[in-house]
Amino acid sequence: MALDAPTNSTIIAEFRDRTRRSAEQAAAARSVFPSGITHDARRMSPYPVTVDQGKAGRKWDIDGNEYVDYFGGHGALLLGHCHPRVTAAIKAALDDGTQFAASTTREYEWGRAVIDMVPSAERVRFTSSGTEATLLALRLARAFTGRTKLLRFASYFHGWHDHMTSGYNSHFDGSATAGVLPSIAADVVLVQPNDIEGARAALAAGDIAAVIIEPTGASFGRVPIADGVLAALREATEATGTLLIFDEVISGFRCAPGGAQEAYGITPDLTTMAKIVAGGLPGGCVGGRADILERLDFDAAAEKGFEKIGHPGTFNANPVSAAAGIAALDIIKTSGACETANAYTAELRDRLNHLFAETGTPWACYGTFSGFQIFLNTQKRAIDPVNFNPFAVPFMELKAAPGPLVDRLRMAMMLNGVDLSGWPGGLVSAVHTADDMAHTLAAFKSALARLKDEPDL
DSSP states (O other), X not given: OOTTXXXXXXXXXXXXXXXXXXXXXXXXXXXXXXXXXXXXXXXXXXXXOOEEEEEBTEEEETTOOEEEEOSGGGGTOTTOBTOHHHHHHHHHHHHHOSOOSSOOHHHHHHHHHHHHHOTTOSEEEEEXXXXXXXXXXXXXXXXXXXXXXXXXXXXXXXXXXXXXXTTSSSOTTOOOOTTOOHHHHTTEEEEOTTOHHHHHHHHTTSOEEEEEEOTTOHHHHTBOOOTTHHHHHHHHHHHHTOXXXXXXXXTTTTSSTTHHHHHHTOOOSEEEEOGGGGTTSSOEEEEEOHHHHGGGOHHHHHHHTOOOOOOOOTTTTOHHHHHHHXXXXXXXXXXXXXXXXXXXXXXXXXXXXXXXXXXXXOOEEEOSTTEEEEEOOTTOOOOOGGGOOGGGSOHHHHHOOOHHHHHHXXXXXXXXTEEOBTTTEEEOOTTXXXXXXXXXXXXXXXXXXXXXXXXXX
């Protein structure tokens, strides 16, 4: 939709009226960025809001509108915006300098914190993002095993590098997406979510270097993971000499201080991390077995006669990101932040489902740990929101999120002071309050009523 296209939607009309400066900024941004955005998830029609401030569990756009924030920095902000200790650590690091092209004491302390908290991490290597972390983990797996193929589960996102693009939200036949070589796509084996027998059959060929999985299910539980799948994968990978990679870019330090692997009691060979690990600043990490990470080690390569994997990176273990990460991880380790966010979200999911039932809305809210997902029921199933079972619904239906409906829902919520993610759903922080909860429920009640009056949905 054009930014100023005519509309018969009262939601869009009011949204435009309340966000005039965001509209102007969006129009200007389109002359600089494709679609006017710098991350696909920020797309919204007719335009996204532009935000310039956040504190705790709330943020403000450039028109001065205040929102309870469930986008959560794409999952990075378990501690909310501008946590005092994290902010103080960042400011202190900035005063020292932002880039030394040298080792720092902060990077050691940061890496030590990851190793102390994450069960699988005997050694770590920092990157600048989650995508870089999964790319490095795959390269480590191939070098360590001497095998070429990767096994992934359809609907899971593991970053945007070439091996991870097919089968996330398109190309479920495994064919190459735009700009990706068919030969690369051919080395990726796609298996249906929770299909452990399919995974076992693929692993039996003996040519798969690694299995990668988000241990909470695709998109932090939007496609949930069935009981027993992780344990079965651990057993099957060990039996076939395949490495098991947990993608904990979202779940790391969020489900529990040691991530989903701590919560579930299953230890992978490698773990990829980002978001929370850097305290809300850019940064990622691969942690895992020492004998695998030594493929990055100059001395081990010389001693054992293998080719070292090259891994430069100007902003690896950036000292400011390290300072934020050290502070954030210490707070998470000592404060019960994960438990607080998990409890809030469990209550929110339950209360939303009762609201859906009371208002006759054929939707459901589900999820895991501190994430909530809104099932939009595009196939108009007869469901009981309070007793909704996402495992009874095909994964493509769970992920179905028609753009016009999602955008209208998000705008209706924004008009009532709440910002959801585009799943739709959200991620909760440890600093969301009882007032935020009440505000959110009232916003949903108002939004549901308004959506029923929209003429074109």
